[in-house]
Amino acid sequence: MRHTLRDFIWILSSLILLTFFPWWQAVLISALAAQGLLRLTERGLKRRITMMFIVLSIYFLAYHATHKEISAAISGLFRLPHFSLLALLSAGSFAVLFAFAAECSLWIKYSFRRVNNRFQAK
């Protein structure tokens, strides 16, 4: 439960970053924030992808629905039958990207700690 709450806070902050910063800056900052908020666990990646996909889907669906004209045009461009599919596609893409960025960031932290622990053990 504690992990889930931390995940949720991280997801919300990622969403805010995605709205107000270029995507690569948002990913970078979110990954750094992950080091303080998240833990590297066996099921963490899957859980975060799922949760983030749900949250981003709601956000993107609402955003696309309120910008129907441009969403419909871009959906047509990608030959998608409805703009909601475009919203889900966007949400899915960013969910995977953010989650993997966080995972990489956590692996750096974990690796550093592991090396440090071994060094201290010697």
Added chain:
Amino acid sequence: MSEPAEKRPYLLRILGTWGVFLFLAVLFSIPLGPIPPLGNFLSPYSGYLKNAPSVAKKNAPTSEFEAGIKGKKITISVDTRGVPHVVAENDLDLAFGQGYATARDRLWQMELQTAATAGRVSELLGEKAFEFDAKQRRLGFLAAAEAELEFLQKNDPQQYEILEAYSEGVNAYIRSLTPQQWPVEYKLLGTSPGKWTPLHCALFHKQMTWTLTGNFDDFKMSNALQRFSQSELEFLFPDFYPRSTPILDASVANMSVSSPEMAETSSSPARLDGILKIENKSQRSQQEKRKPSNGSNNWVVDGTRTAHGYPLLANDPHLDLKLPSIWYEIQLSAPNVNVYGVSLPGLPHVIIGFNDSVSWGITNAGTDVIDWFAMKFDKAKPAPNYLSAQRWRPSTVRKEIIRIKGKPSRTIDVIETHLGPIAQELTLEQKSGATSTVPFAMLWKGHTPSNEFRVFHSLNRARTVVEMKNALRDYQAPGQNFVMADKTGSIGLLQAGRFPIRTSAAAGRFVLDGTSPTAGWKDDISFVHLPQSWSPERGHLSSANQQPTLDPAFGYASGDWGFTSYLRGERIFQKLNELTATQPASFSSLMPASISSLMQLQNDVTDLRAKKLLPLFSRWTVGLLRNDDDRKVLDMLNRWNFELHARSIEAAVWSKWWEIVHDTLWEKAFPTPDFKSPSEDKTLELLLSKEDSDWPASASVMRRTEVPLLVANSLERAVKTLRTFSERKNLPEQLPQWGEFRGTKIPHLANLPGFGIEHLFTGGDGHTVNATTDHHGPSWRMVVTWVDAQPRAWGVYPGGQSGHAGSPHYTNMIEPWRNGQLQELLFVQQGQLKEDLTLSRTVLEKQP
């Protein structure tokens, strides 16, 4: 941090995670073929979701400081239809405001159109546009635009300053944008808006001239000369149709039709001795650019025919339908001008419209202002020396660098001769079987510098029909039929333009001999001898792209009026005669009827071709049909009212039937793509003629006695085609409605799927006043009059004011346009647009 259970080797896991992340990061950062980098494009911060301009009413005006403004301020108020009303203190600021407002709505369109004209699309789209760019460079538009600007700088610096001010306005808007606000098309292509200059304005003017005058039929006619004699071709492809209703007949043309200035043009057809092959796709698309059955209409009814004493003017120019639309509505107000109408995005001034004293509308004249000359160079391919008047003359070689996105630039040679650039090279398949390449020089009026900017500047400020007539004296290209009216009740029609004098029937009809010492043009038809009429007795004037007069001695030999049917002009003339036959009793009885009558006439879908031919076809066919179903279809057609409504099944059957008859009749004598068939009007005349001697005697044309069987077989084929269509589309009826079968497509300017309209349920076709076809139609409908000395006008076009696909003003006028409903135009007489009618207001102030 709790350590994860290590089921897999540690290093493999870390590398796997990083691998997936880096793969995704790269995928988000690079374009994948036509797909832009997904990261930026899908991001809500910078992507397409930022391209949804709000049309919510903004109470507070936005204010910006601009260094380029000469006066104190420019106000741009946008009304609820999305139309900007620009108010400025002088002409230069007015142009600045027009440039700013137009760029705000149509920046991408302006950039793409001028890039296409200049042959610079490869810079945006990459290598796939190289062939297109090379073709455009060879047509010489860039050089022509540069020459035009040089001409303006020398002869009319005021107009040049207006172009500069317009450009400054466009650039001021571009500067105000962040990359997130760039139109979505830039994001899709990964490019940025370029700086706008007066050259862009001149380029767009050249593009419009080309759209309306470009003509490649001469090649096909020269091929026909290998199979038919010149006199046979003059009969099958007449310039003048004696049975048609011309723009001006003897009753209205208060001018001499004989001209002492007419000098015989000495250009003679080139001896080709073979068939020119229309081989590659690029050449074919050029050849087929002008499809038959395009159309535009305008007409004006005299003030003496209306109880309130003011004329009524209507105009619906037909063009290729695209999104964003070719037109942009605008009102321009400064101390000496207050004009409303449609402008072309990329050009200053209003092109079709009205002010408080005059109104005007235009249709394409169609007069032939382009000739192709077969040239001989001292090698098989164009090289510096070419043969002219039995001596070798040096040509000019211009090196054109074509920049290609993501690839090294490439250079092409553009060869210039005294007869114009070498714009085409075609393979000639000789009778012996040998082939050779023939280079063709293009002599085109659009290459000669002119000052149409001054003409429209003056039209926008005219107070009377006489002032409009004087303004049109400088008009060169593209040749247009201007109808005009003023509030004193006067009307007029003038076919304006510079047209080369041609009295030889061959000149302009075939490709000509470029080696001849007399190849080229001498003089133009002088202004006084242009087709024109001023307030004629009959009380109305009209044009529908048809021939200007019946009299072939006019000096107009070789027009290009076969690109459209003369039946539209005939129908308009008939209806205007009916509408003006009786003097209206009172203002109140006239006004609703007259304005709505003119609007109805713009939407008229009565097919005179069907009216004339169907009884004959029915008589021929009735005994030859082989099954009952086809007989029932024929019965249905016999009860039809000849109206091509979208819901009409009969219209679908008739149109397909006629198409098959026409194509089959000529397919052996004039096979595509190397030949051109006689026009549909000529075919109609031949079929209706009772004289056997009228029928072509050639072995390649079927005999007259065989035609009834062809007509009957064609009906069976047409019905079969329509049934197959219905089955394929799962339509409830066995035969489709006309709007289903034909319909209309309005694609995006760059053919982006999702940005255009795939299928509109429309009626009409090229033979009816509402000449909507599958891709072409009324690009602007306008009706103007005056009530109590104040102008009142209605208009609509198939699109919307905004060029942004995310705007509710992108397609909002399409449905009213499809239904033939014109919207009242908000002409502000004095001061600013009222608050309750204002959607937004931008004030551009001089930088302190």
